Amino acid sequence: MASRILLSALAPATLILAFIIRIIAAAVRFRRSRKKAVGFFHPYTNDGGGGERVLWCAVKAVQEELPDLDCVIYTGDHDASPQSLAARAIDRFGVKLINPPQVVHLYKRKWIEETTYPRFTMIGQSLGSVYLSWEALCKYTPLYYFDTSGYAFTYPVARMFGCKVICYTHYPTISLDMLSRVHARSSMYNNDALIAKSVFFSQCKVIYYKLFSLLYGMVGSCAHLAMVNSSWTQSHIQKLWGISARIFRVYPPCDTSGLQMLPLERSTTPIKIISVAQFRPEKAHPLQLEAFAVVLKNLDADLPRPKLQFVGSCRNEADEKRLQHLKDRAIELKVDNDVEFHKNVTYSELVSLLGGAAAGIHSMIDEHFGISVVEYMASGAIPIGLFPNLLIDKGWQLGWSGWVRAAHNSAGPRMDIVLPEDGKQTGYLAENVQEYAEAILKIIKMPVPERLEMAAAARRRASRFSEQRFYEDFKAAFRPVISRS
Known part of the structure; x- marks a missing residue:
């Protein structure tokens, strides 16, 4: 009995050793x-x-x-x-x-x-x-x-x-x-x-x-x-x-040069909010949907009803299921008539969608860089990013400092991208769903000249991340x- 247990315990180690030998031989x-x-x-x-x-x-x-x-x-x-x-x-x-x-x-x-x-x-x-x-x-x-x-x-x-x-x-x-x-x-x-x-x-x-x-x-x-x-x-x-x-x-x-050719002035009937990201769990799409539902609930009657556009790709069946769950969640929140889903679009279709957006949403925590954020800025869409202020254990904290109060110190867009340009604000960072919704409402209510000024500053900032x-x-x-x- 003991010998059988020993053999069963040694079996995985034997397989690993055999595979290592095969690798070395190859x-x-x-x-x-x-x-x-x-x-x-x-x-x-x-x-x-x-x-x-x-x-x-x-x-x-x-x-x-x-x-x-x-x-x-x-x-x-x-x-x-x-x-x-x-x-x-x-x-x-x-x-x-x-x-x-x-x-x-x-x-x-x-x-x-x-x-x-x-x-x-x-x-x-x-x-x-x-x-x-x-x-x-x-x-x-x-x-x-x-x-x-x-x-x-x-x-x-x-x-x-x-x-x-x-x-x-x-x-x-x-x-x-x-x-x-x-x-x-x-x-x-x-x-x-x-x-x-x-x-x-x-x-x-x-x-x-x-x-x-x-x-x-x-x-x-x-x-x-x-x-x-x-x-x-x-x-x-x-x-x-x-x-x-x-x-x-x-x-x-990032295609900053091509996207910068898009006009900053664009139609606001309706105002379009775009979200460009693969349909993966870390992209936190449901959170964006919940924030958008809060926006619609608090929207003044005299303001145009915005539209949220999800643009992304699916790698496999798991991503397809996430996309379907997102569509189901939109129905549950009763915002499905104000939400669009664009899957696996071509580059020209993406450029067209970016060219019509007034703002872009990004909601991944600890995003390593954030190409989509640069694309928003280059195209003239004001970026809105959600970076929660997580509780960081002091033994592992890297100790970075930054310019936005209480924003997560370890996010790529936070460190490299959404920074002031020539003293002008280039976007918004938020800590939770409510602040996210407030940022969207600010953009919706913002006077056109002020919105264009922020979009222009964001575009200048984006030029630092060109393909060239x-x-x-x-x-x-x-x-x-x-x-x-």
Whole structure:
């Protein structure tokens, strides 16, 4: 009996050891046949978010800087082809690639799906990414391995295959804010209410997070070059990975030049409030809906009734369900006649929607950067952001300071984007649903000249985050790695 228990306990460790041996054997075999190419690890090439825009701009930057290098996309989207991806880059993001990229299809993407891991999702997806990267590198071993999706656990694998490891990190898999939130027992989308209510489970989760952060730091330090998208991400990655000399802040590419061509004056019958974000739990769409319901309840009878437009993409079935729940919630709140849903729109459709909006809503807590916020500002829509003043455990607080009273000190838009320009206010930050609603009402009631003045200041601020600046900063960070190869 005891021997059976021992064998069952050793079985997982034996499987892991066997897999590690397989990785090492494959690495020894394939590293000799590395191709003169850059392999972009981006399993979801149809997510439609800011990460996908970064991917295509990164591919274009490499093609411009090193035309003799092939660009290869590792994707789990089986219908993707070189031509369809090049067309998608233009249609969805207005990015014209010099040449269509090569495509390597991955068939083990289920191992990084969140639905595969109902519990211990973070470590499950991270270990699953190791398996997926092994599949990718066995099929095609490039000279440069470029992760644009944040799968840091793949970096040691890529190094074993002899690749130079480069990454563009949008946000850390685990952050000091997440640890603080569990310490404070705050319930959120990534901290179940059952755990938050229990001292014991919260302490267990803190230990789990701390152990994971140590592992995350070890694998992240394997990167030869780490580009990050904001001051917030840079601060966290520097503390977790400990490779400050190899970390460069490269703001993500935003179509500020194209959007700035839109006229600032626009129709206000009705006033349109736009929300651009993927239909993911951290984007907090239901909160926006509740705030909008408060707006309609408190709207003066003589004011025009506004319209809320949700614009976003769905990556998978879980996102589709979230979108349906959002539609159902609009009916429950009796605002469905004043709300529109636009799913998986083309880039030209997005520009058209932004051109008609008076304001833009953003509600993700601890947003790493916030491309949509820049897009609001560049297009002439006044941004409204919700950044709650969370209880931060003093042992983990990073100690940033800022200009908006009681706004969360760790949010990307808060640190880099929604700041005064030439002494002029560029948007609103709020702490709760009521303040969010008040900010929307302020914009609705604001005299047109005052609204245009704020929109113009926001537009000037947005010009700091242009696509051209991304290309310049990206190439400047990339060149030293290439020159040492």
